Amino acid sequence: MKKTIYDVAEEANVSIATVSKVINNKGRISESTRKRVLEVMKKLDYHPSFVASALTGKRTETLGLLIPDISNPFFSEISRTIEDRAYEQGKSVIMCNTDNNYEKEAMYVELLQRKEIDGLIITSGFQNKQLLQQLIQNDLPVVMLAHDDPSLDISVVSVDDFKGGFIATWHLLSKGHQNIAIIAEKVRSSKMRIYGYQEAHDSENVEVNESNILKVTASITNGQKVTKKLLERDTPPTAIFACNDLIAIGVLKAARDKGLSIPEDLSVVGFDNTILATTTVPALTTVAQPINEMGRKIVDIVIQKIEKVNEVEERVLFLPELIERGTTADCIKE
Amino acid sequence: MKKTIYDVAEEANVSIATVSKVINNKGRISESTRKRVLEVMKKLDYHPSFVASALTGKRTETLGLLIPDISNPFFSEISRTIEDRAYEQGKSVIMCNTDNNYEKEAMYVELLQRKEIDGLIITSGFQNKQLLQQLIQNDLPVVMLAHDDPSLDISVVSVDDFKGGFIATWHLLSKGHQNIAIIAEKVRSSKMRIYGYQEAHDSENVEVNESNILKVTASITNGQKVTKKLLERDTPPTAIFACNDLIAIGVLKAARDKGLSIPEDLSVVGFDNTILATTTVPALTTVAQPINEMGRKIVDIVIQKIEKVNEVEERVLFLPELIERGTTADCIKE
DNA sequence: TTGAAAGCGCTAACAG
DNA sequence: CTGTTAGCGCTTTCAA
Numbered sequence: 001m002k003k004t005i006y007d008v009a010e011e012a013n014v015s016i017a018t019v020s021k022v023i024n025n026k027g028r029i030s031e032s033t034r035k036r037v038l039e040v041m042k043k044l045d046y047h048p049s050f051v052a053s054a055l056t057g058k059r060t061e062t063l064g065l066l067i068p069d070i071s072n073p074f075f076s077e078i079s080r081t082i083e084d085r086a087y088e089q090g091k092s093v094i095m096c097n098t099d100n101n102y103e104k105e106a107m108y109v110e111l112l113q114r115k116e117i118d119g120l121i122i123t124s125g126f127q128n129k130q131l132l133q134q135l136i137q138n139d140l141p142v143v144m145l146a147h148d149d150p151s152l153d154i155s156v157v158s159v160d161d162f163k164g165g166f167i168a169t170w171h172l173l174s175k176g177h178q179n180i181a182i183i184a185e186k187v188r189s190s191k192m193r194i195y196g197y198q199e200a201h202d203s204e205n206v207e208v209n210e211s212n213i214l215k216v217t218a219s220i221t222n223g224q225k226v227t228k229k230l231l232e233r234d235t236p237p238t239a240i241f242a243c244n245d246l247i248a249i250g251v252l253k254a255a256r257d258k259g260l261s262i263p264e265d266l267s268v269v270g271f272d273n274t275i276l277a278t279t280t281v282p283a284l285t286t287v288a289q290p291i292n293e294m295g296r297k298i299v300d301i302v303i304q305k306i307e308k309v310n311e312v313e314e315r316v317l318f319l320p321e322l323i324e325r326g327t328t329a330d331c332i333k334e
Numbered sequence: 335m336k337k338t339i340y341d342v343a344e345e346a347n348v349s350i351a352t353v354s355k356v357i358n359n360k361g362r363i364s365e366s367t368r369k370r371v372l373e374v375m376k377k378l379d380y381h382p383s384f385v386a387s388a389l390t391g392k393r394t395e396t397l398g399l400l401i402p403d404i405s406n407p408f409f410s411e412i413s414r415t416i417e418d419r420a421y422e423q424g425k426s427v428i429m430c431n432t433d434n435n436y437e438k439e440a441m442y443v444e445l446l447q448r449k450e451i452d453g454l455i456i457t458s459g460f461q462n463k464q465l466l467q468q469l470i471q472n473d474l475p476v477v478m479l480a481h482d483d484p485s486l487d488i489s490v491v492s493v494d495d496f497k498g499g500f501i502a503t504w505h506l507l508s509k510g511h512q513n514i515a516i517i518a519e520k521v522r523s524s525k526m527r528i529y530g531y532q533e534a535h536d537s538e539n540v541e542v543n544e545s546n547i548l549k550v551t552a553s554i555t556n557g558q559k560v561t562k563k564l565l566e567r568d569t570p571p572t573a574i575f576a577c578n579d580l581i582a583i584g585v586l587k588a589a590r591d592k593g594l595s596i597p598e599d600l601s602v603v604g605f606d607n608t609i610l611a612t613t614t615v616p617a618l619t620t621v622a623q624p625i626n627e628m629g630r631k632i633v634d635i636v637i638q639k640i641e642k643v644n645e646v647e648e649r650v651l652f653l654p655e656l657i658e659r660g661t662t663a664d665c666i667k668e
Numbered sequence: 669t670t671g672a673a674a675g676c677g678c679t680a681a682c683a684g
Numbered sequence: 685c686t687g688t689t690a691g692c693g694c695t696t697t698c699a700a
Contacts, residue, residue, distance in 0.1 A: 383677060
């Protein structure tokens with residue numbers, strides 16, 4: 001049988017209240033009985049149940065993590081840093097893959113609440129805004145990662161997408177490209193990257209061709225498909241800014257299918273700097289998000305909210321950084 | 335305040351026992367009161383607490399998942415299918431990254447037990463065997479994925495590593511390669527792949543050169559390093575079988591550094607068929623594990639053990655499949 | 669410094 | 685068909 005606090009109390013000749021106090025380092029206990037209790041705990045291989053203690057009003061010490069898809073390298077990389085930080089802080093994390101699906105989001109949120117998680121981290125493209133409002137009313141600490149929606153009154157950490165879009169585009173412009181396509185995702189963060197793309201054009205006095213702005217659901221295949229079409233145009237772009245590495249790889253594939261050589265015939269910039277950016281040939285020039293810092297930060301923020309040490313909503317934007325590798329070169333058109 | 339079963343009982347003018355029964359579809363309840371209770375539950379937005387019900391001896395409906403590193407594509411892909419299946423079966427999964435670290439494994443295992451998980455899935459290279467024995471004695475359902483250790487008396491699902499090693503090597507041999515290096519991981523599954531590698535040589539009557547068998551910790555960098563050395567030999571191998579895609583990519587990089595062209599100068603086979611195998615140029619010939627089936631199966635097995643419908647330990651081996659892409663070609667040496 | 673006792677939200681006999 | 689009641693393992697007053 002699993003040992004309980006009663007077993008320990010009995011064996012140590014104290015009350016369960018005393019045992020509880022030594023477990024939690026609370027109240028005043030004489031050094032001798034504390035030692036004795038500790039010994040008995042070890043001897044009996046006793047481990048206090050979180051379930052029982054949670055029922056008495058304490059925390060469950062577990063966090064919910066809602067992500068679209070852990071098999072996407074960006075999310076798996078960020079999940080790793082989140083779990084690491086949570087572990088450091090003594091919390092476990094329950095992983096939930098939502099596929100950005102409305103119903104799944106709702107199901108998970110209910111499940112997690114029934115599990116009485118201490119806090120919830122939501123990553124990227126969460127669909128069900130109404131649900132979000134409800135959560136906040138229910139007083140569950142909720143924070144968002146990589147999903148900077150100004151209409152929401154929630155703490156968020158994200159990369160500065162506007163700036164990211166700007167530096168990626170500006171990098172291309174500075175290499176002489178004038179006909180630059182952008183393939184964005186259908187999520188909010190991409191919107192900001194598009195604004196950045198436009199801003200870069202403005203700052204260099206280059207006209208933006210609206211037909212150069214495409215939106216797809218992020219995947220290699222979709223990147224490949226759109227690019228195929230782009231390259232069939234009469235005046236195809238000489239550079240493409242893909243709003244994430246997955247799409248960028250699709251771009252690379254389409255270019256290769258067409259027999260173009262990279263970067264000579266087409267420059268490509270990705271976004272996220274996932275492991276994928278390092279495995280292509282040539283390696284992908286991309287915009288890096290400081291994944292580790294972001295993951296740690298978001299965990300620290302939920303925990304602060306859980307512990308109510310900081311109840312004001314904050315919005316922290318990390319600086320993106322251009323990692324220049326092999327897929328961008330000077331424009332040789334004309 | 336969060337609603338409890340008492341609130342529902344009161345509002346519906348029944349006892350909490352009745353409410354409990356409708357929640358769990360147990361006992362005999364008249365259709366009319368069942369309906370009324372259900373309505374009140376909805377009206378009050380009541381959701382039964384898992385922590386309270388777990389305390390009464392029911393399950394927590396959560397599984398622990400111990401993996402080395404979720405940011406490794408193989409593990410993130412398999413985690414995805416595990417979580418999906420668990421979700422279908424009404425269970426959540428707590429993700430734990432151990433880095434195959436002895437102490438971390440121990441910490442997580444204790445944590446998970448205190449959280450009273452229903453079952454535990456352990457993936458790949460678990461170090462702490464003693465701990466494992468203890469878990470089993472504690473009567474916690476434990477199963478293993480991709481870690482087929484005959485000395486352990488635990489259910490396991492895995493790919494047939496021996497066969498995987500065999501088909502990869504045989505593929506190379508059949509293309510005329512005689513000097514084939516294998517870069518394996520320092521884990522048990524790789525051992526079986528090495529045996530398969532040897533068996534393939536035997537079956538083709540090709541002598542195995544022991545110095546062609548290398549072992550590293552899996553990473554792109556390590557793959558690259560070992561390959562560099564390999565290629566500096568007087569008679570470098572004409573083909574390399576890397577025991578996972580990460581290492582294979584390292585091989586590709588080293589070859590490129592050396593100015594070799596793939597597959598003309600060097601054939602490469604990977605293992606796992608992760609997303610990484612599809613992003614290289616040329617795409618990687620690799621051995622596929624049926625990740626989806628494996629993930630589903632392992633979840634089904636733990637659940638069977640949890641529900642005690644099947645207490646005998648099973649060992650299911652899935653068939654690997656060679657996916658021929660662009661990194662292997664006929665040997666042109668001599 | 670220690671312990672008795674109430675209670676967290678729910679389940680499971682057992683009675684009625 | 686429905687309700688009473690005794691826990692589950694732990695925390696937390698409050699007394700002693």
